[in-house]
Amino acid sequence: MLRHHGVSTILVESHTGMSKIPRLRLVNGRSMEIYRSLGLEPLIRENLSKLARFNQMARAESVAGQEIVRTDLEGLEESSRFSPTSHAPIDQHRLEPILYESAKKAGADLRFGTRLVSLGRHGDGVEATVSDQDGHVSRLRAKYLLACDGHRSTVRDLLGIASSGPGTLKRYATISADIAIDDLIGDRAIGAWFLANPAQGTVLLPHDRPGRWVLMVPYYDGERQNFPGITGIDDFDEATCVELVRSAVGAGDLPVSLVSLLPGGDRFVVDWDFGVSVADSFRSGRVFLLGDAAHLIPPSGGFGANVGIADAHNLAWKLGLVVGGAAHDRLLDSYERERRPVARLTAEAAVDRMDKRTSAGGADPGVAGNLAVVYGHHYRSAAVHPEEPGVPELLDPRNTGGLPGTRAPHLLVRPANGPVEMSTVDLFGRHFVLLAGSQGAAWTVAATQVSTALGLPIRTYLLGHDLHDLEDRWLSASGASEGGALLVRPDGVVGWRASGATDHPEAVLHDVMNTLLALDNAAALRNLEAS
Ligand SMILES: Cc1cc2nc3c(=O)[nH]c(=O)nc-3n(C[C@H](O)[C@H](O)[C@H](O)COP(=O)(O)OP(=O)(O)OC[C@H]3O[C@@H](n4cnc5c(N)ncnc54)[C@H](O)[C@@H]3O)c2cc1C
Structure with a gap:
């Protein structure tokens, strides 16, 4: 990037x-x-x-034991309208x-x-x-x-x-092993097993290579060590790892072949912290x-x-x-x-x-x-021109409608010079973009002038001219009128919105860009206070 x-x-x-x-x-x-x-x-x-087809998770004592509950993995966003x-x-x-x-x-x-x-x-x-x-x-x-x-x-x-935050709640050891347990699994499309053995909170995951599995065992659960003699990752020897895999599967004599997890080494166990903290x-x-x-x-x-x-x-x-x-x-x-x-x-x-x-x-x-x-994250910072104070930091993205600080909307458009449909989201990524409603030509002219003055590319698109709004969604998706515009940052976040036309678009846009680029400290501070 x-x-x-x-x-x-x-x-x-x-x-x-x-x-x-x-x-x-x-x-x-x-x-x-x-x-x-x-x-x-x-x-x-x-x-x-x-x-990908292993889209369920199960809770059980062990793989061989009885399943306690089985659910689908978390609902994933359906994003085609979006x-x-x-x-x-x-x-x-x-x-x-x-x-x-x-x-x-x-x-x-x-x-x-x-x-x-x-x-x-x-x-x-x-x-x-x-x-x-x-x-x-x-x-x-x-x-x-x-x-x-x-x-x-x-x-x-x-x-x-x-x-800040609770910090490390558990410490896990991850062990990877080749084991033949297809007979035990049968036709169950389970992508994650949450097991009680060898310790409550154990997770067993299929690896994407047939016969290979990954076991994650909490050896420290925040209050105590779960296994006698194991206080750190160096205490896991080969025999211990094999026993832990067998216990999770529920088969005491299962042949287990441990697999190295780190490049160029023979480390078959690594540890990681399960917890919550934010710097x-x-x-x-x-x-x-x-x-x-x-x-x-x-x-x-x-x-x-x-x-x-x-x-x-x-x-x-x-x-x-x-x-x-x-x-x-x-x-x-x-x-x-x-x-x-x-x-x-x-x-x-x-x-x-x-x-x-x-x-x-x-x-x-x-x-x-x-x-x-x-x-649905809503940024409030000096790099966003605020409109309404007090808008929450997390929003339903289907209703953000061009609000500055939120992800810029996906509109299905067809470029005037090409037959292929595309999304406005594909216009963002490298430069600032000004997207104007069908009567917002003055904004695109102003953006070109400001771009020259600042020596910074601002790509401009006028709906109805450069791009055709195939589903006629500009008004609801932008929250602006046909004479308005969205100024989108290179990360695809709306930096500023013009709800309609104005008398001096170039001066307005110049001011906005100066603020977003922190070239004007006073305005940047005003932005922060307003948010
Ligand atoms: C079991 C498990 C399941 C997860 N599942 C998901 C998931 O489904 N989706 C998801 O989004 N996230 C998931 N995560 C989280 C995800 O793996 C991490 O958030 C991600 O790996 C963090 O990436 P990172 O580059 O910030 O840190 P890391 O991946 O930890 O990489 C940091 C790198 O820095 C290197 N390093 C450390 N110190 C130094 C140094 N002094 N000098 C040079 N190099 C150094 C390390 O060697 C390491 O390679 C999961 C995590 C775990 C443990």
Whole structure:
């Protein structure tokens, strides 16, 4: 994403290759819109999980034991009226190589087997000390540093940024094994087993390779260690892992072949924290926290990585403009202002799903809930021109109708110069876009003038002229009149709305752009106060 916005990038990753640990299993619809804007949708669809049809979950003592309850996995958003794309069931270990190749092709400098060990200031930038596998230490200097180093973030610790929330509630060990249990499973299309053995809260998942399974065992449940003699991940030896797999399956003599989970090694067990926390700050000077480094969200609901993807999407265009000199560094403050509430609300939604999943009925919160969490966030920051104060941070996205701070609407349109239908969502991704109603030509002219004055591309589209609104939905989807317009940020969020025509559109738009780019501090402060 950074390369997409013209930012030179070096990535350091302490592992020597990509992880095979199954975690994310579903890229949600909003993340797919983001990947689509980067041209990655076809590749992702080619690599969908073979397990997509395993769309149920079961609770049982063990796989061989009696099932207590079986439910469908959470209702997924039905997005065809809503978006040009939809969620994609793909496993994290299949997605990451696609992202790796794409970043490499775009010119990112990707350094695996390299660990960040310390961090300091250098002039008006940052200096990171990194160490490679052979222990060679070197220094890297950059204008900004983005910490995407996971829940146990070194960078967050080095900066002394605290987190709020309950923190780690459980500690899990993930074990991967080849086991022959098809006879026990029969024709049950279960994608997740929630088991009482070997400890309450155990999860067993099919891997997308036949015969391979992933067992997640809580060895610490917040109050006590669940297994005598096991206090940390190093206490899991091979025999213990085999016994745990057998206990989950309910077959004491099952042949178990453990499988390494990390690149180039013989580590057949890794651990991870199940919990809820959100960093108190997402920015410290020239350093930003993203993904799990900024927020730990329980796996229930499948939101964690998707929130991280949206963090990166939110920050990348802002950094592109700031590094390129088109916006003031203050624009970057809106990253925390916009993304922290999303992390908090999404963590709450995940906890809610976790509670429902483990409660007697096992009910899920339904599609409306998922739609809001995936598409319905309402940003309130200086990078959004506010209209009404007091609008909630989470909305039903079917009714946001062009409200500044929300995802810009999907309208089915046909370009005047082409026969192919497309979505307005596909117009967003790289530059600001001004979308005007059929009588809003003055806005498109003004946008072109402002674009020239600022030296910053603003793409303009006049409905009825450049694009035909095939379902005649502009008025309801934009909340503006035919003489009005939406100014959409590069991340597809409405930055400002003109409800109708005005006498001096160029002056108005110039003011708005200055504010959104934080070039005018006074106006930016007014924005913040109004929101
Ligand atoms: C069991 C499970 C199921 C999940 N299911 C889903 C799901 O269905 N949907 C979903 O959206 N999310 C899901 N998640 C959450 C998702 O996996 C995480 O949110 C996501 O992996 C976070 O990505 P990240 O890049 O922020 O952090 P990580 O994936 O933790 O990556 C951080 C990286 O930083 C590297 N690193 C750490 N320290 C350093 C250092 N000092 N120097 C260099 N490199 C360093 C690490 O090696 C690691 O590769 C699940 C998580 C788990 C555990």
